[in-house]
Amino acid sequence: GERLGVSQMHVSRLISRLLGRLREGMLATN
Known part of the structure; x- marks a missing residue:
């Protein structure tokens, strides 16, 4: 569970x- 939580935060x-x-x-191109 801890690994999943950390991975979610990282993602x-x-x-x-x-x-x-x-x-x-997009701002630069526009």
Whole structure:
């Protein structure tokens, strides 16, 4: 259970980073 919880938090952070990069890229292109 602990591993799953940590993995979920890690994944959420990675997704947030990806979304941030995508936003920056879109803003830059636009």
